Every structure is written in C-alpha cells, then in structure tokens.
Amino acid sequence: MSIAQNIQTVRQQMAEAARAAGRDPGEILLVGASKMNDAAACKEAVAGGIDALGENRVQELLAKYAEDAYAGAPLHFIGHLQRNKVRQIVGKVDLIQSVGSLELLEEIEKWAAKLELVQSVLLEVNIGGEESKSGFAPEALEAAAEAALTHPHIRVQGLMTIPPVETESGGNVPYFEKVRDLYVDINRKLFHNEFKYLSMGMSGDFAEAIRCGATMVRVGTAIFGARNYG
Template identity: 40%
Template sequence: MTDLVLSESLTAARRRLEAALADAGRPAGDAALLAVSKTKPAAMIREAHRLGQRDFGENYVQEALDKQAELADLGDIVWHFIGPLQSNKTRDVAEHFAWVHSLDREKIARRLNDQRSEDLPALNVCLQVNISGEASKSGVSLDELPTLAEAVLGMPRLRLRGLMAIPAPAETLVEQRRPFARLREALEALNARFPEAHLDTLSMGMSGDLEAAVVEGATLVRLGTAIFGERQRFH
C-alpha cells in the first residue's frame, strides 16, 4: 500500500465513523478509531501516525515489541493489546502497552497487575465477553462477568475501563445490533453495580459491522483491513 492509498483509506474510515455517529444521533468524536496494525510493518504505522492516527491495536506480543522499538521516537502512540493473552506474555504486555482489550481471566489480570510498574500509569483494561456464546471464542460469559469485574476493580495497577466483544458474524444490521446491545446492557449493569468504577468504554465493531456497533454505543471501533488493506506477514 502506498502512502497515498493509506491516506485515502484512513480518511474514508474516519468519514465512515463520522457518518455512523451522525446517523446514530451521537456527537462527532463520541467514538474513536483503533487502527488494527497486526501483521503490518512499522513503516505503515509511522505513516498513519503522520496522518494523525494515535491508537494502534496489536495481537502478537513479539511482533508488537519489534514495532514499538522501531517507532520509539513517536512518543505519543497509544498501544492496545487486542489478542489472546497467555501467562508467559503478561510481563511484556504489562510493561509495553497502555491498554488490554482481551482480559477474560482473573489469573491473567493478577499477573498484569503484579507486573505493571508503579512508574507507569495504571493499565487500562477491557473485559472480553463471549457475547455470542461461541465455544471457539475467547471471553468471559455474561454470568461470570460481575465476579471478574469485581476482582479487577480491586487491583490497583489495573484500571477497568469497560468491555470488548467479537460477536458471531451476522448479515443484517438488525442481527448485528443484537449482541452489541447485550454488551451495552452488560456495561450499564456493571456501572449500576459498581458506580464508583465509571466504566466508559465499549470496544466493539470492525469493518463489517461498524454501523451496528456505533448505534449501540461503541466508543472504540477496531478497523484493520479498512485502513491498512489485506493482512500479510510483515516479516
């Protein structure tokens, strides 16, 4: 992808999000783009940064660390870890990311909390919910969600921000909205149960269902292909 094409695709993604917010009756800027840069080279991230993008999502720890080192001169990039997180990778994530979207186990939460340096701000975390109940998907169930949320709220080096989900694919806007509505309702229930938490984040919606997610209150929309083109290994 050339710099010109990246500029055009990023502009188109921003306009799509702006249009979705307007159609949903929400204020401009009420949701932000998270550019999913996994498998994309650091040079593309650098160009997206030059074009004003600041939030980038990575799925693979070592790949992300390599890119972070190459882009260390860009001090205002906000790195989000959005993939499955294994116990042996928690220290790297705790030390090198500002956000984790895929937290679904107390064990992983405790490791992240214990390994987060006191010199860094608290690590922003979203709890991943298996909103469609798929056996193949990561995420905590809605029934287990309050218990996990309560545990994370007691961890001083973590800051619980909200919820994330990747629903099963659906064809129509109506069908796409249903799981996002359930996630929004789950966030509202957590805020009613833990009012001191002030949970403010719904990480939901990708290239195929952005509009449905925005209608239901998404605050971070994860777009990869729509910004960077088809995936390929960068190394």
C-alpha cells in the same frame, strides 16, 4: 488509496453512523488494527491521525515497538493474551483490551505491581459463548469486575467484545446491544459511571457497533488493506 486516505474514509463513515444514532462523532475513537503491517505502515497511520494502534500478537508488537512504530499514538493490545506473555507488555501498552479470565487479571496485577504502575484494561465479553474465543461469559462478568476492583494496580476502563462471524448485514446488532446493556449495568453498579470505552466493531460492522453505542472501534482491513496470510 493511501492509509491516510483510508483513515479519512473510515472517519466519514463513523461520523455518519454516529449522527444517525444522535451521537457526537467526536466521542468515538478509531483504533488501527495493525496486525501483519510493518512499522512504516504504523507510522503512516499515526501521521494520518489515527487515535490509537492495536496489536494482536506480542512478538509482533515488541518488534515494531523496537522500531519506534507507535510514536505519537497510544498503543493497545487487542488480541488473545497468554499469561506467560503478560510481563512483556505491561507498562508498554496504554490499554490491554482483551482481559478475559481471572487468571489473566491476577497476572497483570502481579507484573504491574512489580513495575509500580497501574495498567488500564478492558474486560472482554464472550458474548456468543464460543469455545474458540476467550472472554468472560455474560453471566460471569459482574463477578469478574468485582474481582478486578480488588487489584490496586489494574484500572478497568470498560468492555470489549468480538461477536460471532455473521454473513448477513446487521447480524451482529443483537450481540452489540447485549454488550452495551452489560456495559451500562456494570458501569452504574460498580464503577460510578466512570467507564470510558465500549470497544466493539471492526471493518465489516463498525457502523452498526457505533449505532449500538460503541465508543471505540478496531479497524484493520479498511485502513491497511487486506492481510496476506499466505
């Protein structure tokens, strides 16, 4: 199967999940998680109609950016972002999905101000309370959102989460539901219901995430094939 064919297969599965939840499939965006795939694969995904491409690693993003790999599609940063790498991606990406600390918010604000632009971000929620993952604890999320509103060069457009790895089908549903509830609550309280993106769900669970309210899914393996970590 080609990348373009895989995109169509994923879109069909997305549409089925949306309709099962009484939702419009057109309101859900497909982000191709292109980590460890070359510029040619990214270009093939763009040609195949991907809604956006998402990178996890700054150096890989910059290398492929120089090869014009993302032309024709929005570019998102979806991995853990170190503060000392912020200056390398602010203004290059349309959306930073993985903002999970107040310090990172401040660093993004600093560099966006220097470039005289407004950087769109999502607040990452560590919904499983895992020490190995970044993100705001659910109970700290509202305060983080309030802090983000004080930064004039940052626009918060929603939430993102990566739930714990589950081996049973449907195991992530409770996590997705909790993040959806946080999204609705904070959107209403602080953002005048203007949020755009609830980013949750990957290759193994994007259908469940859609049924729980995701408006954006991040799919890598189901589009690009298994990654070789050897």
